[in-house]
Amino acid sequence: MTDQKASSELRVAIAGLGSIGTKVAAALDQGIEGLSLSAVAVRDPAKHQAFINGLRRSPKILPLDQLGDAADIVVECAPSSQLRAIVEPAVKRGRAAVVVSIGGLLDNFDLVDLARANGGRIIVPTGALIGLDAVNAAAIGTIHSVKMVTRKPIDGLKGAPFIVQNNIDIDNLREPLKLFEGSAREAAKGFPANVNVAVALSLAGIGPDRTQMQVWADPTVTRNVHRVEVEADSARFSMSIENIPSENPKTGLITALSVIALLRKQRATLCVGT
Ligand SMILES: NC(=O)C1=CN([C@@H]2O[C@H](COP(=O)(O)OP(=O)(O)OC[C@H]3O[C@@H](n4cnc5c(N)ncnc54)[C@H](OP(=O)(O)O)[C@@H]3O)[C@@H](O)[C@H]2O)C=CC1
Ligand SMILES: O=C([O-])CC(=O)C(=O)O
Structure with missing residues (x-):
């Protein structure tokens, strides 16, 4: 029963453990219904070891292009220069990519076609905005x-x-x-x-x-x-x-909260707002 429940969980990976990524990782580690933190990608593992050790369940540390192997949803929380390196391998595998550095998508709009062709998705949270x-x-x-x-x-x-x-x-x-x-x-x-x-x-x-x-x-x-x-x-x-x-x-504090709210909706029974 427990195993069945665990295997139906959506696995989430986070690329970049900065202001947004650490808060999203901590929220997943503390528990979001139906989701688990499976992997992270960081530039300098030593810099983030203490944070990762402080999590209740340690995620794998993987290169950016392998996050989609370990997760159903890859959350991009890195500089926009890394957007393609994160989103391309994820959507090629048919995964969902949650993108916060959305400005970077404008010069990489073919990723939307790539996602479409492979059954992947690109999801943009409201982020630091409203409405x-x-x-x-x-x-x-x-x-x-x-x-x-x-x-x-x-x-x-x-x-x-x-x-x-x-x-x-x-x-x-x-x-x-x-x-x-x-x-x-x-x-x-x-x-x-x-x-x-x-x-x-x-x-x-x-x-x-x-x-x-x-x-x-x-x-x-x-x-x-x-x-x-x-x-x-x-x-x-x-x-x-x-x-x-x-x-x-x-970066506004609300940005990470917006991503957490979006993740909560993935498996929530009651969803409010479009
Ligand atoms: N959509 C929205 O509403 C908003 C979007 N943003 C955007 O969200 C993104 C993240 O913001 P924020 O968390 O504040 O940024 P931070 O600078 O705090 O964090 C970015 C993290 O990405 C890491 N990183 C850089 N290169 C790589 C790499 N190659 N592999 C793995 N990790 C890497 C950095 O590592 P290191 O610590 O080693 O430098 C850093 O920890 C930015 O692009 C920002 O502009 C921000 C606010 C609102
Ligand atoms: O946090 C904010 O207010 C907005 C921001 O940085 C962005 O959109 O990149």
Whole structure:
């Protein structure tokens, strides 16, 4: 009986044990109905040994491309540069890949076809955003426009390629500065660790070229603030979220919780929200 139950469990692997990955691993280890943590991939095993030893049941440590051998669901929690190395082998094996570095998917969109051809799936959590359920629903009808404004504290933006390439000094800002205005696709190139939310929003709605966004460096805020306005034939809605940064100042604390909530839904009897 116990064995039967265990074998019907969905095995979950996590790629990357940083701000998001450690919280998702800990939640799985503490228990999510019908799921178990089977494997992790890390760049430097020694760095993460203490964390792994602290788990109740030690997962295997595997290379990125072997996670799909050990899991039904592979959760990508690494930099976007690693997205392809994580998602490609998983979906080739017909596994589900949960992707948080969703900005990285825009240049690797063939992975969606690869997943389709092999019975795999690519699942994007709402992450650090809000209201993708409403955007999904509105997209069944016609969405006329989606506009998003992101404001982040200086620490959350440091090192973004757009800032470095344009030689913008944000360290001494005293008031908010609009850094960027354009499409979600262009924003993802300039701010790959900052606007995954805009790409998720765009894929739920009218796509990365029609989704308009602004990025502000704002020394007056302490949270990562995202405001979205949607105009559709079914509804008009505005949503905003003020994320408390995690130990990684670019990443809001709620992101890991969103992934955990998504995993909980995989086997939950009562599911709320689309
Ligand atoms: N969708 C959304 O709403 C959001 C998405 N994000 C995105 O989620 C991703 C993860 O964010 P976060 O957890 O804060 O990032 P962190 O930098 O805290 O963690 C990333 C982890 O990936 C590890 N890593 C890097 N390369 C590899 C590799 N080759 N193999 C295995 N592990 C590797 C790093 O290892 P090491 O410790 O050795 O460097 C690090 O532990 C980022 O791309 C971020 O932009 C963030 C916020 C919101
Ligand atoms: O955490 C946030 O507020 C959003 C973020 O970094 C991202 O979308 O990449």
